[in-house]
Amino acid sequence: MLLENGAKGLGVAAANEPARQLGVTEGLAFTDARARAPNLVAEDLDPVADAKALAALGDWMIRLSPLVAIDGTDGLILETTGCDHLYGGEHAMMEMLSSLLQRNAISHQLGLAGTPGAASALSRAAPGTCLKEGEEQAGLTDLPVAALRLSADAETLLRRFGLTRIGQLYGIDRRALGRRFQSRSAADAVLLRLDQALGLRHEPLAPLRPMPLRSARLNCPEPIATSEAIKIGLEQLTQEVCEALSATGIGARCFLLTAFRSDGSRSDIAVKAARPVREPKHILRLFRERIDTIDPGFGIDLLLLEAHRTDVMETSPMALSGDLASTDMDAIALSALADRIAARLGEGAVSRVQPRESHMPERAEPQARFDGSVPIPAIPSPTAGPRPIRLLPSPERVTVMAEVPDGPPLRFIWRRVPRTVTRADGPERIAPEWWTHIAAPQTPPALGGQARPWLTPKMDPRADAAQIAHVRADLEAMLDAPSEPVKLLPRARDYYRVEDASGRRYWLFREGLYGDGRGGPPEWYVHGLFA
Amino acid sequence: MEHAPLPLKDVFHLSPPRDRPSLAFPLGLGDAGLHEICEASHGDFAAMTGFALAARAHRKGPIVWIRQAGLKQSHGLLLQAGYREISTNISPCLTITPRKLSETLWATEEAIRSGVAALVIAELEDTDFTASRRLALAAGRHGVPVLLLMPYSRDGATAASARWRISPRPSSPNRYDPKAPGALRWKAVLERSRQAPHMAGQSFDLELDDETLSLRVVSGLAADPVATRPAWAQDRIGPSHLRQSA
Structure with a gap:
């Protein structure tokens, strides 16, 4: 059993099957559990390691379905729409998944239904059940309300009302149920979970990895262990993805190759392009530098190639002669060169000047990552004095x-x-530049190239109060003691x-x-x- | 054996007759082939950069500038605002900063082979005959001129079409302010040359016209006194004055 320090002292957070047979269940005080089974092995719960392991398992599950989401602290949800026929139907897919997990010694409970809420309830209360779309209401009738992913308080309250089965909730008037709870939000939470399980309200899933617009997978009948074999597989996948991309007239800036090893681990390599591309030769060339970093381990049984950050490609025909071209630069060839260099030397190796209006010479010409845009911006009009080379x-x-x-x-x-x-x-x-001295510090660059304004606190860029107070204190100190130098200005x-x-x-x-x-x-x- | 087309008048040739590289001053610097440019002594890197940008033949298109990261600390970064004072024809630059020498050579070759650049300039610590031969062959095959900028320690055999050694010279007298530096001057020594072996060892004294930004070869400069300065300027500033004060 695993122990957790709760509000009422040390309690049991999780127990395995033999312990449950001895009467040790979740939520029991540690002393009571000890009394029931004195020889039980107890360990501390490590929630961080558990979450990590669950996320790793979720990443591995991407081999079965492109959309995998984490459900609470102990569940994974896979969107199987369009995937089950690959394994011969829903039941066959469940059996395959069960045997896959069993082979890796992962204890599990599976449930399959038309909504995430119903599937989650089934896996917790009636493992192995498979409900068809539209049968949720009938299928969930006999399950305990605890399967609905409710808070502990709500569960206790429902038990006190005598509502132990999900089916009992169907007939109760919603407003009447809401009135029995102390707060409106607690009642809403129960109704929301019920509606989600029955498919009356939509439940959006937060995928572990962003869904690729185009992807291709290659199942290896025999696990492969050599880089030549990976190369051949990658060629096939690239061809397939590029055909799919060109059919819709788009290109991608990021290609992610995931190799799933048969022992339940995986490794990724990503290549990035400055402009959207869909040329198989170019993509393979970018991958060639990194393909040796894949460790085949005991053998790879599935290769998956995903195209991320897709965008419309410019497919303007090339100018007949260099004199007719609008710019004197071949943007596609230039960014292809930048991609190849960056694939081998790292992201920051290729740069260009991003001119800024600043009198300070060291700030006027910062280097920025080459993003494939041409023409490369020119330096603004000459400054007053001579500048060194x-x-x-x-x-x-x-x-x-x-x-x-x-x-x-x-x-x-x-x-x-x-x-x-x-x-x-x-x-x-x-x-x-006096204004840089009182300006608010710049917000750090967002992770993953996406702006996430909700992660950074709101700050008025013109007036950061703390910074201004700091400078004012400096100035006041200078006025009070003129001999004292102010170092910060x-x-x-x-x-x-x-x-x-x-x-x-x-x-x-x-x-x-x-x-x-x-x-x-x-x-x-x-x-x-x-x- | 190659067959040169007969120089008949009014006859259309499928391939234009290959013109011989010129034997005038820059010897095709920045126009064709691989040229090595080296410092004469430590600290002449800026002079060398200026010489390379001023003397190169102007071609339309981007410059790919490869810079080994280790040279940044001692010789500085390229400031494009300063580039304007040397050359009128400002081409945009794509900068590549590899760390190791082998990566620098690889990136240089890759830039040549891509064929997009009008000029490839590489700043690197050193190179050897094999590497220079490889780059020279690639430059010839793809028709991309290459300049290698290297520190003073570069010596030994090379496969480049020429090796230049650059040192700065005191600038020309400034017409408007005798105390201020005038037009830039450099001394370029042609150490080795494949096109014109008889010119090897020749020294060129160059001056950059600061109005037209064109380079001219100044003859007999080395023999003459560097600058004729008014007497009052000699009094205020200069070595004699310092000797007295020291």
Whole structure:
């Protein structure tokens, strides 16, 4: 039996079949259970590990049906519509699933019905039953109300009313039933579960994995264990998926290959494309880099290829000559190159400049992932001063040997080499972006490429109260004690273009002005190198 | 044996006669084949980048810029706003940042073979004869020019059509402000050349016209004094002044 620390002390959370025969059931206090069966082995319940194991089993069940959802803490729901005929009918599918689970030593209870609620009730109260569509009301009559996935309070209350069977709920007037509960929501919960089981209300399932628009599966009569065999299987699957995609005129940006091993585990590889594709040769080439990462184990008995993130494909004919093309870039070939590089070197390896309007040179040209869009955006109109051809990733401090108050230094040491300035040009003053200092922190990028606004708390981007209070406290501290430097405020930069005796040209800047009250004396940095 | 079409006038040829690579200054840099560009000494990477962008032949199409990640810290990133001051013809760039040298070479070859790029520029730590031969063959077969930018340590045999060694030179006098740097100048030494072996070892003094952004070869620059500076500028700034103060 498994133990759980509840409101009334240690209690039994789950018990196996031999324990149940000794009278130990769920909900019993641990001391009572001990009294009934002194030699029973007790372990602590680990809900996190249980949920993980259930999710893993659910992932494995995708081999039977593309839509698998988790039901509570101990159940899985499979949508079998359109799948059962592959196994020779609903009964045959249940038998197959039962033997599959038995082979992997997973104890289970199955139920099959037209609605998720009825199937869930059957599996809990009458394992092995299979109801046809429309027979739910008759089939559920004799089952206990506990099978309806109700809360413990609702169950107790119904038992006190003398309502122990689901069939007894059918005849009661709904408003009368609602009045017996203390709160309206508790009554609604019971009615909702009942309606869902009977198919009067729709119950949407939350699938473990998003449903692919197109997929193909390959059952291997004999488990395969070599990468050559996987390659051949993958070729067939890719051909099949691409034909299905081209029949509807769409392409996909993500292809997911799942290999189900016969021992109940699986491994996935995904390839991504910058633009929607459906060219089997290209997709296979992307998979070729990663196919060796599949561990066949004791053998793979099912391969599944899914096309995700599908989109309409542009199928404009190619221009006859390069002079007639609207852009001088072949977008499809360019993104095919980007896909191949990214498949081998990783997601972030291919990038392009995403220009931003910013005076700070390090913020004006951030690199962004190449998303297949052409033309690649050009850099906006030239800025005021000269810009170096190479920008150091972060400004590097230099030691200034001979400083003049209103110009660049005459000599400085950078990377341990003294350099003598012969000519200089400047300054170009770049003031700090005060608004970035009080702006709210940017929300982290959403997982899985989808924006999930409900996961991040609501925040006014113009006025984050805490941040503004922080800055205000800084300013007040500065007013109270003028000698105390405020380190957090950014300082203005004066940029100079200098040339040394050997002809190398640097982009130096002095951070801060003399007496700006934002820190100590100004410091010098090298930020870039001119050609 | 190859048969060259007869140069008959008014006769249509199915394949245009293959024009011989020019033997003028850039020797087909950025137009055909594989060119290696190396630093003369540590710290000349920026000068080398500027030379490569200014001297390349302009072709329509995107540039694929492959940058080994390890070189970023010491030599910096490419700033496209600075690119504008060197070349009028700004092609958009696709950047690839591999980590290892082998990955860089692979990505370079892949970029050549895809045939989409008008120019492939690769910054890498080093290469050897085999790798350069492979890249040169791919560049020839697919007609994509390739430039390899490498640090000063690059030496030894190569299969590239040319190897250039670049160092910066003090810039030309600035007409409007004698204290400020003027037009960019570089010294390019042609170390090796397959097309013109007799030119190997020749040194070119180059200046970038900052108005037309065109590169010109300046002869006799090395013999002349670098810049004629007014006397008052010598007084205020320069080595003699520092010697006195030190």
